[in-house]
Amino acid sequence: MSAPDWIALDWGTTHLRGWAMRRDGTVIEERGSPRGMGTLAPDGFEPALREMCGDWLDGDPVPIIACGMVGAKQGWVEAAYASVPCPPLSGALTAAPGRLDAWIIPGLSQSGPADVMRGEETQVAGFLALNPGWDGVLCLPGSHSKWAHLSAGEVVSFRSFMTGELYAALSQHSVLRHSVQGEGWDEAAFDDGxxxxxxxxxxxxxxxxxxxxxxxxxxxxxATARARLSGLLIGAELAAAKPYWLGQQIGVIGAGGLAGLYVRALGAQGAPATQANATAVTLAGLTAAWKQRTQA
Amino acid sequence: MSAPDWIALDWGTTHLRGWAMRRDGTVIEERGSPRGMGTLAPDGFEPALREMCGDWLDGDPVPIIACGMVGAKQGWVEAAYASVPCPPLSGALTAAPGRLDAWIIPGLSQSGPADVMRGEETQVAGFLALNPGWDGVLCLPGSHSKWAHLSAGEVVSFRSFMTGELYAALSQHSVLRHSVQGEGWDEAAFDDGxxxxxxxxxxxxxxxxxxxxxxxxxxxxxATARARLSGLLIGAELAAAKPYWLGQQIGVIGAGGLAGLYVRALGAQGAPATQANATAVTLAGLTAAWKQRTQA
Structure with a gap:
């Protein structure tokens, strides 16, 4: 394999994913590693990256663009937040310490109400790159799901919800754990919840x-208990996020699974949502950041 | 010490407390043990009880009255729920298996919405024994806090909230754990939450x-983060329980600590509440159950 033109990294708390990229946006190869930011001390990032990338790094210094919790205070190096309202990729990339040509995308912050995101800004940028001129509201389901209001290429405001983490904590560490363990899924119980x-x-x-x-x-x-727990939590999130999605064009990042539940719940409220593939928008966002840096 | 006339037990999931009692309601001695229901198999209850009581059980068979999770399906023996509306001690006591003269107080259930309590019914009965003729709403804060509507000596309806368990799960098993660890308490942050x-x-x-x-x-x-987390969760509970407490006479079971937070929060809403000592009402409830059994 010839050396890639650049490397794209999605480096979250629990996982690292990397893509060897051509200049024209083609993916040459994809690799993954369990060495997420949560498992690494600051001096562990470069070795973890070298271990995963291996031959990708042979030859000339290869530009590396990374998003996610790798830029948190406890990460490789802190990439200061850009403050909304602003375009999703408005802050300068932060250079990682060490001998690699690696750059980290800053997250976004909001002062009132206090809120932060890291990694989702890259997905938002990727969604906009794939859907130029799109205005509306993006929902990014996850441990801390985000709702972002987009207008004229900027993130106007956003809001985080602890829905995914509440689901995990309640189903593993509360009395509900006795009721939700097992397989299966009861769609009617989800809808009712x-x-x-x-x-x-x-x-x-x-x-x-x-x-x-x-x-x-x-x-x-x-199956009923688990679907009802999920439905109650997602319903509460949709109630709180209603000022965001009501009467707006809605996009949900993710295909199937959790994202599918959000689309189903929104559809039941007469609010149709478009689903976008999470990997595709992440990669499109990293590509947009790489282009900004190359052209800068 | 002469043998007690009877023994009162509060046997919860994590803890066992026992009192050696005189016929006239005097406490001779109190003992505690960490052998809660959650740590015991069905055949472990009698040995755990003998170990804690020791000399209390010398001589004639001593009647033992127990409340709490000891009567759950996974407990010593299942004491079937009594269904509201009914007096808090309306169901027949269930005899424990084995050679002891031990009896378990049944919990209460409600069919719509589905709800259960075990142990709190004894506190409600004790509160009524100490406050004859009291009508109003009792709040029993805890892992699963309860609100019970009392009228003419009966529990008309009740509602459980997972507030305490949500607090524990979020402060130990979510991203908030990084923010709430430490000491101190910020009263203004609690009030704002x-x-x-x-x-x-x-x-x-x-x-x-x-x-x-x-x-x-x-x-x-x-200190601010922890008080705000507690305030947000208790505020949400009070919002949901508002149909219970609005315009009612309110009693809160517990002195200081968590119960004090509920009283403070209710007071800020112009809803004064009386606090009752939790141990006193538990013991009064166990005594009421023992009298019912003796007179039957």
Missing amino acids: VAETLSRPERLASALFTIRAADLLEGRDS | VAETLSRPERLASALFTIRAADLLEGRDS
Whole structure:
């Protein structure tokens, strides 16, 4: 394999993904590593990268563009946030320490209400690169899902929700763990859960306990319990994010799985959403950052 | 010490407390053990009880009255729920297997919305025994806090909230753990958190993330973060429980600590609440159950 023209990295808390890229945007090869930012001390990033990339780094210094938690305070080097409203890739890239030609994309911050993102700004930029001139609201489901309002190529404002992390903490570390373990999925229970907290969001903490009580009293199966837990949490998020999505053009980053649940829940509210492939938008965003840097 | 006339037990998931009692309601001695229901197989309860009680069990068979998770399906023996509306001690006591004269107080269940309690029914009964004729709403803060509507000596309805368990799960198993560790308490941050979710409960999942974001952007201290987390969760509970407490006489079970936070939050809403000592009401409830059994 000839050396790539540049390397794209999506370096999150738990995982590192890399792509060897041609100048024209073609992917030569993709690799992954479990050495996420959460497992590394500052001096561990360069060795982890060299280990994964190997022969990609032979020859001339290869430009490397990275996004994600690699730029957090506890990461390789802190890439200071750019403050919204601003284009998703408006801050200068931060050079990583060491002997590689590696650059990190800054996250975005918002002062009121206080909020931050790292990695999602690259997905937003990629979505805009693939859909030039798009205005509307992007939903990025995950551990800390984000809703971003886009207008004229800028992120006007955004909001984070701890929905994914609440789901994980409740299903692993609360009394609900007895009720949600197992396989299967009950779509009707998911839909009912969404409808319940979307119309009465204040009932969330009480509705959560009904999952356990219904299991004790009526022996509900785990497919129902798990789908209801997910529905209640996503419904509460949609209720809180309603000022974002109501009457707007909506895009959801992700294909199937969790993103599909958001699209289903929004559809039930008469709010159709477009799904975009997460890897495609990440790669498009990294490519946009590389082009900005090359042209700079 | 002469043998007690009877033994009172509060046997929860993580802890066992016992009191050697005189017929007239006097406490002779109190003992505790870490052998909660969660640590025991069904055949482990009698040995754990003998180990803690020791000399209390010498001589004639001593009647033992127990409340709490000891009567759950995974406990010593299942004590079937009594269904509300009903007096808090309306179900028959369930005899524990083995050679001891031990009896377990049944919990309460509700079919719509599905809900259960075990142990709190005894505190409710004790509160009523200490406050005869009291009508109103009792709040029992905890891992799964309960609100019970009492009228004419009966529990009319009740509602559980996972507030305490959400606090524990979020402060130990989410990204907020980086922000809330430490000592200290910021009362203003607690009050602001309560006010925020009490007026806009749908914002909870988003407001939670602002704790982390404010720490990253402004370096908020852990006393502020922890008090804000507690305030946001209690405010959301009060918003959901508002149909219970609004315009009602309110009692909160517990002295200081968590119960004090509920009283403070309710007071800020112009809803004064009476606090009752948790141990006193538990013991009064166990005594009421023992009297019912003796007189039956």
